Amino acid sequence: MTKAKADAARGPGVRSVLSRLLAGRPLDAAEAENLFTAFMEGRAAPEETAAALAALKVRGETAAEVEGGVRALRSSMIRVELTTRAPAGRRPGGGKPPDPPEELSRFPDLAGGAVDTCGTGGGALTTFNISTASAVLAAAGGVGIAKHGNRSFTSKSGSADVLEALGIPIEVAPEAQAPLYAKRGFIFMFAPAHHPAMRNVAGVRKALGVDTIFNMLGPLANPAMVSRQVVGVADPEKLPLIADVLAGLGHERALVVHGTPGMDEISPLGPTDVIRVENGVAGADRLDPADLGCPASGSADDLAGGTPQDNAEVIEGVLAGNVGGAARAAVVLNAAAAFWAAGAVDDLQTGATLAERTIDEGGAADKLAQLRG
Template sequence: MTTISLLPDPSSPLSHESAAQAFSDILDGRASEDAIARFLIDLSDRGETSIEIAEAARALRDRLIPISAPAGAIDVCGTGGDGHHTLNVSTAVSLVVAACGVPVAKHGNRAASSKAGAADTLEALGLDMERAGAMAEETLNELGICFLFAANHHPAMKRITPIRRQIGKRTIFNLMGPLANPAHVTRQLIGIARPDYAPVYADALEQLGTEAALVVSGEEGLDEVSGAGPTVAVAIGSARISARIVPEDAGVARHPLEAIRGGDPAYNAAALRQLLTGAPGAYRDAVLLNAAVALSLIGEPLEDGARRAAEAIDSGAANDLLNRWIAWA
């Protein structure tokens, strides 16, 4: 018989110990569904601290099903839930960066606020989610890319998913996803939907021992580098650096956000195929910009990174990688 634990009052910031215990109780089924819902709502309304985010992520990491990854693997991932319903930028960036020779362990899920999340769009492109998951280590080592479908690697989340759906708003679990990559990558480009949270999120990453990361948030509340205007960026590594990125830094043009508005999985999949076969426009420029920022994690200057990403597309390397991945999995 499971003993029901009382969750702490989240009206004040929690200590490391209280946060760790609370999220252990939540993930291990020692708290009632009503108590979990109230706790998550109150935490979100007050605003999560870096300690709470880090301890929540640590609890999820302790319970995930891991895979091994080659040295230097990165992840490009957003928290989702930004409400802008854009095309799948981070998914496209993952393919382009992998085609540049940098292994990408892409961690993702189905749609949070858009009509098509990474898993939905990859399925529409022909990737078999079950086989891709089973062969993730193999494709990461042989092709330089894999998709780590969150539902396959976080069994502790099974009980939490309906509670999140019932709450119907962003909670700390949106923030935890990118921090619990099953490949344990130590280099990440993470997009969050709240620019004011970038420093808090960077603090959490440092507490978790991340080697190098860029936390980015478009000033319009976009969970990626914005192709429409400025982006708040906080880099962690040998030093903490805060910066403001604009598309021109990577030598790409600005476009209104509406120009990369997404649709259902079939629509987004078709747009991604067109992008990978050389179609110009706003989607391409957004992907080049975000790929350039991702490549900066390995020391590439932004303009050089954008050129390298463009070559990966224009040479057919990124499209060929997608085809080989679909055939493999």
């Protein structure tokens, strides 16, 4: 195929689509996919990419535009095929893994239900990597975790930064991820290793210095193609948008959450707005932490994030049962969401009870020790 024919097959050129964006016209999913494919392939000049991202942000992204962007990222990413997972946990130094909690006995293999926990970032409150801590806790309770993340763009500590500070390897080759998942039931897929084409927009994102549509695309372009997810959203107005995209992408079970005050996680400090997605159907709800056995207490200072090392110390303390209060409640509540997304529990209250017990019985600390090995 000649270059001219190849360009024609891709649809309208970048300049043409950019003109539509600058005129305030929404793109359909196919147009958005073509535009983001051009970004990924380096066919757009930096100023064109910046103009498109700015136009989308000012006007507000649509579900079709986000879905098209996700499909473009998925087309260029290095995937991970997951088939099996390990038992619920393992004692440090080897030995027979403990029996999975009774609540999980009817889920002997959740391989098809691997879960990702992540947020868009950019919230009013910068926390201590709660979604990362909850992923480790959920894995300790028997859920297969396929977490996707990166270093920080807008805060002091991204998921990759804090996992590295915890001593958990983050730069695992894509081809080594599936065997590691089968062994441990937990993997971290470092975004640069799985989305090499993102290097073509990294400079523009850094130069802009603000959240863009890519903050939504990243959490939705998991290399393991998970269909079960907990997605935190910093902007409450984006809740229906993200839920619509997840439903359109065929997610089986997902929670899209925005917590008080301005958190992209379930909050222990007050109500959390939630949209549940189950097999393409979305339903809105409002969660009170007291209803899940964690009455609202503490302040935003109890959840504040710092350097990767600061956050790692908090996470290790929570998982070991040495840190309580709002920090522990936040991790428990978000792990409960992961248990629900996996299909391991029928309601979040049961998930919170399981998360509490996993900490108290030492399973969470054991899991952290295993992941460091």
